[in-house]
Amino acid sequence: MAKVKRRLVPLIALLYLIAYLDRNNVGFAKSAMAADLGFSDAVYGLGAGIFFIGYVLFEVPSNAAMYRFGARRWIARILLTWGVMACAMALVQGEKSFYAIRFLLGVAEAGFFPAVLFYFTLWFPTAQRVAVLGLFVMAQPVANALGSPLSGLLLNLDGALGLQGWQWMYVLEGLPAVIMGVLVPRLLTDRPSQASWLEPEEREWLVETMDAELAAKGVHGGQPFLAGLKDRRAWIYGGLNFGMVCGIYGLGLWLPTIIGNLGRFDSTTLGFLVMIPYAVAIPFVYLWSRNADRTGRRALHAVISLITAAAGLLGAAYLLPVSPVLAMVLLTVAAVGIYSAIAPFLSMPSAVFAGAAAAAGLGLVNSLGNVGGFVAPYIVGLIKDTTGSDQVALTFLAGCLAVTGIVGYLYANRRPEGNAAVEPARAAQQS
Template sequence: MDTAKSRIDALHRAATQTAMLRLIPLMCAIYFMSFLDRTNVALAKVQLAADVGISAAAYGLGSGIFFIGYALLEVPSNLAAHRVGPRRWIARIAVSWGILSTAMMFVQGEWSFYALRVLLGIAEAGLFPALMYMVTLWFAPEDRPIAVGWIYTAPALALVLGNPVGGALMQLGGVGGLHGWQWMFMIEGIPSVIAGIVLYFKLPERPRDARWLSSEEAEALEARAVIDTHGHPELTSADWFAALKRPTTVLIGLIYFLNQVAFVGLYFFTPAIVQQMHVKTPFIVGLLSASVGVGFLLGVLILPRIHRRYGNDCVYLGILTAGLVAGACAFIATANPAGRMVLLAVTAFFGGGVLPSYWAIAMKRLQGIQAAAGLAFINTIGLIGGFVGPYLFGMTETFTGRSDSGFLVIVAASVLGLLLVPVFARAIRREAGASNAMGNGNAAGMQS
């Protein structure tokens, strides 16, 4: 029996490695493009103010309002992904947001800026939770922090590479009678449409659909991943709505919300913070702004691997959230520009590096259609934080005249998140206790 188990374990490890090598690059590519297309507006902030009169407050509102359109359709979109299959749905999302991202080149003022940002959010709704839903179909719980960590390298690389590339594209201003920001939106939007088409043909939805897996490997993966109830006629709204009412789902969503207030505000305003350090050239601004992406990238590569070996999820969340508070406080207390660049990376290391842990913890408690609904619901709450963060950063800049005053928002949001971690821990214990009591009751009923 031990020999058979060892063989199955080895088969599962090999299949998991193959799946990661085949799937993760495709998932990263599509998420990279989405993050690039939603955040490249940060590089255009100053030029949009000069060319079409968009103020700091209007920019903050427009940057964040993307997340309102995204949040409104997040749960319905991921339920559609569960119904029609994530491959088709992710491809549809990519093509539609790529078209709208390109259309950002036609912004004429504040209202067209708001409208296109809302439409971009609506088009992209459901992408990230659909990717997370796919993770539940392919990978065992112990492998998910690593898989999600690899997926999160995509937005980190989008900040590392996208900022200098976008800064270089901004310097095309005047070519063909277009502003630099118009060239940037056009050149960076079109590849998303192409990526969506490629994904439609290349991305298998679940192990049994993958031609590059043997039937034994596919069975080994599906046996240890979440059991999906897709296609069962008895499923009703109560089956997925139950996931939305669970205290653990709501609390991890609120902690994620506060993280997004801090982290999204940070990366949308980093170029403005760098510019206020007397950096003028768009390319150099983009290059230095990549420090946030470097910190983010290191965080998602290092911290999920530590989490995999750490026993207590909530203690680990508390440590990382405390690190975010410490990094932000150190930035506020530091005046030296070089030190501030390092602390931008440190803040992003904790603020972005914690993200895979949120999803790995949530996935432990959700499966099947509950995973599709619950993960989308958590992302919806977080997306509202993505709206609130840039808006608060924009308001603080309007009141103080300095972009770096937004770090006060980071400190406040992170402290609140830290206070919620022990509440979340209690909810987990209560949920586990109720589940054990129900199991014991069922066992007693069977014995009688």
């Protein structure tokens, strides 16, 4: 398993880092695009969030194609098309083109995250999956930690070859996806049975282990693709994921603006300041995920993280006008809570399904969740346009996270995927 982790996880995490950078760099371009193109907060919020409309609409169909053609080829297709659309953001000339290209970027990237979740169900036993997801999810804060100063520096390229700094940022940060789209078919392996880089006895052991786990899930392992869409657990976890994603993207897409309001900073300084919360979150993501694996208390770990994030956002909201330093500390606490919640939370639905039903169920969970990626930035933009208040916006995001954490715990802690001590038979009776 150590060999499998070394071979697959760094590559998948790198791809997710690139994806996260390309979808979130619009947060850094906000001020420059507003100055050049006259965007209001509401226009920015709608454009930032409309990415997720395209993403949500094509998420499940994309996962169906991934199951049909194989993760290796389909992930390569996703990389190539989203890289092209990420670079095309440099062509934005007004509101309509902003909305259109952000929507198409979402269409292009649709299916990547659930494809990875499904891919991990083929390679890693359930008992090890939270820690692996933790390594994968670390790409989110790493992308923001590295992308923040990088985006800030690229914004300084104003005037080079006749392009604005924000246009250079989109082009140079979109190209890695295109390059990796060419390389991925040579670097990924679809299934353990095809892993020529494992010794024969290692390959045989992994195939038998994953087949035994599939068989242990009974009918769910053999259900067809559409069965995953009909399972009420996929809808419940998708609804909970919606609340968590509201917090993730509500904070991520607006954090540069919020920190910019703490003082007068140039783009480079702002980039390094925004890096701080994400950099601090990185070690917590992996350590918390490992602890969730060790104890089997995934629901408990998820709710602690989400409540911590809510407390951090709420505290930051009311300390912003009082103490910028303390507000920054609490925004960092919020980032730690939000990102450390993702792996324990998503490991629960990924433990429920197998086979084709997993491709559909995980696609649905991620699709419903990413509606929050549209709703949160748009509502935050409307709140800021209407009230001019960061406090009200952050209170809204904190409420989303707190409600999600409490409801998620009440549901998942009585189920085996959320609490390993719960017997599956008892969970079935409670359902």
